[in-house]
Amino acid sequence: MKKRRSENRKPARVLEWILARFLREDEAYEKLGDFEEAYREFLADRGPLSAAGWYLVQIVRAVPAFASNFYFGSITMFKNYFTAAVRNLTRKKTYSVLNILGLAVGIAAFLMISIYVSFELSYDRFHENAERIFTVVSGGQAVTPVPLAPALMQEFPEVEVATRFQGLGQYLIRYKEKTFFGDRWIWADEHFFDVFTFPLVSGDEHKALKNPNSVVLTEATAQKYFGSENPMGKVIQWGGSDGERDFIVTGVMRDIPDNSHIKGDIFASFKTQTTFPSYDPENFGWGNYWCHTFFLLREGSNPQDLQGKYSEFLEGQTGQKRNWDYSNKRLTDLHLRSVDLIFHASPVSDVRYIAIFSAIALIILLIAGVNYVNLTTALASRRFQEVGIRKVVGAQRVQLVRQFLGESLLLTFLALAAAIVLAYFLIPVFNNIIQSDQPIGLFRDLKLFAALLLAGLILGVLSGAYPAVFMAGFAPSGIIKSASPAKSKKARLRNLLVIAQFAISIFLIISTLVASGQLHFIRNKKLGFTKDHILVVTLWDTNIRENLYAVKQEILKNPGVSRVSVSTTIPMKIDWHNSFYYRNEEDPENNHINSHYARVDYDFVDLFEMEIVKGRNFRKEIDEGRAAFIINEFIARKLGWEDPVGRAFHNQGRTGTIVGVVKDFHNENMHIPIGEVTLVLAPDQGWLMSVKIESENIPRTLAAIEKVWNEFSGGYPFSYEFMDDRYDQMYKSEIRLGKAFNYFAVLAVFLCCLGLFGLASFRVEQGTKEIAIRKVMGASVPELVRMLSWQFIKWVFIANLLAWPVAYYFINAWLQSFVYRIGIGWIFFLTAGVSAAAIAFLTVIARTVKAALANPADSLRYE
Amino acid sequence: MKLLSRSEEIVLITILKLQDDAYGVAIRKKLHAETGTLWSFGSIYTALNTLTQKGFVKKSRGEPTAERGGRHKCLYAVSPGGKKALKKIKKVHEKVWSGLSDIALD
Numbered sequence: 012m013k014k015r016r017s018e019n020r021k022p023a024r025v026l027e028w029i030l031a032r033f034l035r036e037d038e039a040y041e042k043l044g045d046f047e048e049a050y051r052e053f054l055a056d057r058g059p060l061s062a063a064g065w066y067l068v069q070i071v072r073a074v075p076a077f078a079s080n081f082y083f084g085s086i087t088m089f090k091n092y093f094t095a096a097v098r099n100l101t102r103k104k105t106y107s108v109l110n111i112l113g114l115a116v117g118i119a120a121f122l123m124i125s126i127y128v129s130f131e132l133s134y135d136r137f138h139e140n141a142e143r144i145f146t147v148v149s150g151g152q153a154v155t156p157v158p159l160a161p162a163l164m165q166e167f168p169e170v171e172v173a174t175r176f177q178g179l180g181q182y183l184i185r186y187k188e189k190t191f192f193g194d195r196w197i198w199a200d201e202h203f204f205d206v207f208t209f210p211l212v213s214g215d216e217h218k219a220l221k222n223p224n225s226v227v228l229t230e231a232t233a234q235k236y237f238g239s240e241n242p243m244g245k246v247i248q249w250g251g252s253d254g255e256r257d258f259i260v261t262g263v264m265r266d267i268p269d270n271s272h273i274k275g276d277i278f279a280s281f282k283t284q285t286t287f288p289s290y291d292p293e294n295f296g297w298g299n300y301w302c303h304t305f306f307l308l309r310e311g312s313n314p315q316d317l318q319g320k321y322s323e324f325l326e327g328q329t330g331q332k333r334n335w336d337y338s339n340k341r342l343t344d345l346h347l348r349s350v351d352l353i354f355h356a357s358p359v360s361d362v363r364y365i366a367i368f369s370a371i372a373l374i375i376l377l378i379a380g381v382n383y384v385n386l387t388t389a390l391a392s393r394r395f396q397e398v399g400i401r402k403v404v405g406a407q408r409v410q411l412v413r414q415f416l417g418e419s420l421l422l423t424f425l426a427l428a429a430a431i432v433l434a435y436f437l438i439p440v441f442n443n444i445i446q447s448d449q450p451i452g453l454f455r456d457l458k459l460f461a462a463l464l465l466a467g468l469i470l471g472v473l474s475g476a477y478p479a480v481f482m483a484g485f486a487p488s489g490i491i492k493s494a495s496p497a498k499s500k501k502a503r504l505r506n507l508l509v510i511a512q513f514a515i516s517i518f519l520i521i522s523t524l525v526a527s528g529q530l531h532f533i534r535n536k537k538l539g540f541t542k543d544h545i546l547v548v549t550l551w552d553t554n555i556r557e558n559l560y561a562v563k564q565e566i567l568k569n570p571g572v573s574r575v576s577v578s579t580t581i582p583m584k585i586d587w588h589n590s591f592y593y594r595n596e597e598d599p600e601n602n603h604i605n606s607h608y609a610r611v612d613y614d615f616v617d618l619f620e621m622e623i624v625k626g627r628n629f630r631k632e633i634d635e636g637r638a639a640f641i642i643n644e645f646i647a648r649k650l651g652w653e654d655p656v657g658r659a660f661h662n663q664g665r666t667g668t669i670v671g672v673v674k675d676f677h678n679e680n681m682h683i684p685i686g687e688v689t690l691v692l693a694p695d696q697g698w699l700m701s702v703k704i705e706s707e708n709i710p711r712t713l714a715a716i717e718k719v720w721n722e723f724s725g726g727y728p729f730s731y732e733f734m735d736d737r738y739d740q741m742y743k744s745e746i747r748l749g750k751a752f753n754y755f756a757v758l759a760v761f762l763c764c765l766g767l768f769g770l771a772s773f774r775v776e777q778g779t780k781e782i783a784i785r786k787v788m789g790a791s792v793p794e795l796v797r798m799l800s801w802q803f804i805k806w807v808f809i810a811n812l813l814a815w816p817v818a819y820y821f822i823n824a825w826l827q828s829f830v831y832r833i834g835i836g837w838i839f840f841l842t843a844g845v846s847a848a849a850i851a852f853l854t855v856i857a858r859t860v861k862a863a864l865a866n867p868a869d870s871l872r873y874e
Numbered sequence: 875m876k877l878l879s880r881s882e883e884i885v886l887i888t889i890l891k892l893q894d895d896a897y898g899v900a901i902r903k904k905l906h907a908e909t910g911t912l913w914s915f916g917s918i919y920t921a922l923n924t925l926t927q928k929g930f931v932k933k934s935r936g937e938p939t940a941e942r943g944g945r946h947k948c949l950y951a952v953s954p955g956g957k958k959a960l961k962k963i964k965k966v967h968e969k970v971w972s973g974l975s976d977i978a979l980d
Contacts, residue, residue, distance in 0.1 A: 040945060042898070047942050049902070
């Protein structure tokens with residue numbers, strides 16, 4: 012009993028232990044004694060509970076002193092490591108520069124790509140109910156009929172609210188004496204702001220677009236039109252297809268963020284269109300697809316269930332029984348996961364390209380990290396003695412790890428700083444590579460920036476961790492003797508890493524070569540029409556469209572212009588389709604063919620230098636006023652018509668004859684096979700004017716055309732595009748990918764060479780005596796160079812063998828997406844392999860030759 | 875030479891009075907008895923630390939006791955320098971206080 016009591020008179024073990032942690036090591040002993048004695052007295056006087064309480068209070072009181080001790084203590088520690096690290100870095104300048112440069116380039120590339128990727132991924136997430144907003148798509152189109160939105164709201168309780176909008180146009184806007192052109196005009200109905208989160212700065216979100224002739228402007232647009240005046244209630248004149256009209260500003264909305272799929276500057280009430288003189292209820296019915304429908308799904312409803320009811324619903328609405336291919340798509344999927352749809356409200360990206368970019372970013376970072384690990388472990392052998400002595404003197408393993416980690420952190424910080432500077436200067440180049448609609452800024456998203464810095468830090472720790480642990484693990488006895496322990500094993504890992512690096516580089520080179528080969532093929536393939544020296548002018552202006560004939564004549568008067576044609580589209584983009592009917596004696600039921608079509612005038616075929624293989628081109632003298640068609644060979648073949656000329660064709664209630672057959676040409680991009688194409692004669696219905704010009708004196712010709720334009724136009728400024736630019740535009744994502752591969756392949760090779768150079772220098776340095784002795788014994792310089800270089804070149808060969816099958820697999824998959832493509836020849840693989848080997852050889856030889864040429868006497872005296 | 879601070883002065887005098895048994899707990903008790911307030915260990919250690927650093931006290935190891943959980947005591951003794959400093963501060967006090975009658979404080 013007594014013994015137990017005396018046991019109990021000690022303070023609790025845990026408390027004592029905790030307090031001991033808080034006291035300085037050299038003082039803990041004395042103080043713990045004092046505290047225990049005082050505790051016992053307290054215990055005798057006041058009982059165990061208050062004694063324990065008192066002891067606890069002592070612990071709490073010790074905390075501030077502990078904290079300040081710890082802080083100053085670690086500062087001193089850090090200072091020590093810092094000094095050691097700086098000394099180490101400056102002692103080996105070449106390697107430090109190689110290390111920092113490599114890491115900096117890698118991190119900079121990673122940083123820029125990450126910013127871009129996160130921007131693309133952030134699309135449309137800013138809407139409050141982004142997860143519940145859906146759009147309806149129909150048969151591969153992002154557009155739907157006009158009555159859909161209100162009908163959805165009425166018929167389905169699952170739909171909370173639905174809206175529709177439409178807008179492809181740019182119109183002339185007048186305010187007092189000022190005119191403006193180029194702002195994107197959107198027709199949107201009154202529920203627009205209920206579905207989307209575009210907050211209004213002034214005006215009522217529910218009423219702003221309710222009445223005809225009302226518009227909501229973005230802040231930037233309002234500022235542009237009215238300056239400092241209050242925009243609310245101001246009247247602007249709109250010059251559209253139905254002449255001038257007045258619109259009242261009923262609201263000002265905050266500017267639309269960059270990462271919004273829906274882009275626009277002016278939102279006008281949808282209803283206004285029904286008040287136009289040209290209003291045709293047919294156009295606003297179920298048969299016409301031209302407006303985007305979005306809806307807000309009620310919470311807890313399933314979009315899939317809703318989709319299942321569409322067919323029945325549409326049958327009920329239209330009375331037509333057919334395959335209604337309507338489905339829902341999430342707003343947040345629209346930007347990245349809907350490349351297969353046409354008629355988007357704004358250009359979309361492809362999530363696959365985003366994935367490729369992310370992969371490249373990681374690969375580059377990986378290569379940089381590998382370089383770092385390789386160089387540091389290789390260099391570690393030079394520090395065996397330092398480590399050994401530190402250990403003998405009493406350094407613990409943990410302390411050594413901490414020291415080396417400190418060094419790697421210092422290096423990473425330097426690299427991070429350099430990376431930010433690099434990225435700052437390279438971001439315009441990067442924007443050029445990705446060809447984004449919106450150039451991204453480096454400091455666009457500071458949160459992301461901070462996260463990336465943290466990631467860079469983690470990379471520093473990780474890539475520093477391996478060498479740190481590796482070096483701290485040496486046994487001191489072995490180290491002091493200066494033999495490098497476990498050398499072969501570590502060297503093998505290094506070799507593997509270098510091989511992996513080169514394999515990746517070779518993969519990127521092959522991809523680059525094939526991608527640029529395919530792009531070259533696309534650009535130079537015979538298309539069946541010409542695209543050079545052709546201006547394409549969009550005729551926004553009604554005055555011009557009404558005086559088409561006169562405008563054409565005036566433009567043709569210019570000696571630099573050889574032909575003018577007006578059509579609804581241009582040859583490479585004939586992607587609208589419609590049904591054409593013909594007489595089929597054998598099978599009267601099966602009497603129509605779905606064909607792409609373009610409405611063209613008499614000059615279309617000649618201007619684009621298309622070849623008529625049977626029959627003739629449209630001719631004014633004969634065809635004026637009647638329906639005439641030209642079909643392509645594909646249709647003729649498909650219908651099995653030997654001689655189609657003279658046969659009857661019906662389209663949209665018009666009956667006409669086929670006057671000719673045009674040779675097949677690429678009516679869409681190379682991903683899509685040539686299909687049915689019909690040219691419909693409609694000389695006055697086009698809104699794209701193509702002008703074929705001479706290659707000399709283009710500026711003068713342009714000026715002359717502009718002059719004619721200004722004579723006729725109602726104030727719209729003259730704007731044009733070159734057709735070949737437009738052609739390239741179709742392959743934007745492919746061109747972008749090709750460019751990206753180009754740059755990043757170069758970067759990867761550069762980083763690999765950096766690493767290789769470092770390793771080669773190290774090998775040479777390590778073998779200084781070996782080389783000298785060999786030389787003394789009679790080895791020749793070429794022999795020595797071969798000996799020193801071969802091991803590195805060998806890796807590149809092995810890397811080739813690894814890279815080829817992988818590259819073949821991916822490249823083949825990419826090429827499969829083109830209907831018209833190049834074959835994958837051996838030449839791509841050989842070129843990539845040989846050039847990688849050559850680059851590696853050049854890198855290594857710079858070091859090895861110098862070493863082989865050195866005077867052996869100098870080297871042998873070296874120690 | 876800088877003057878001692880008030881708490882340093884008091885701790886120093888206490889050590890002098892305690893003679894051979896001046897260690898943490900004893901100092902604290904004596905201080906309690908003489909000043910009427912219970913000093914925290916922290917304030918005593920702070921004073922002791924600065925005094926040690928200035929060389930006014932010397933540390934030595936005493937015998938272990940059971941109350942301390944078998945640990946040694948850490949004994950403090952005033953060094954000659956400490957005594958000099960005490961003499962000096964005493965003189966300063968006397969000089970400063972001289973000529974001031976108790977009535978003036980009321």
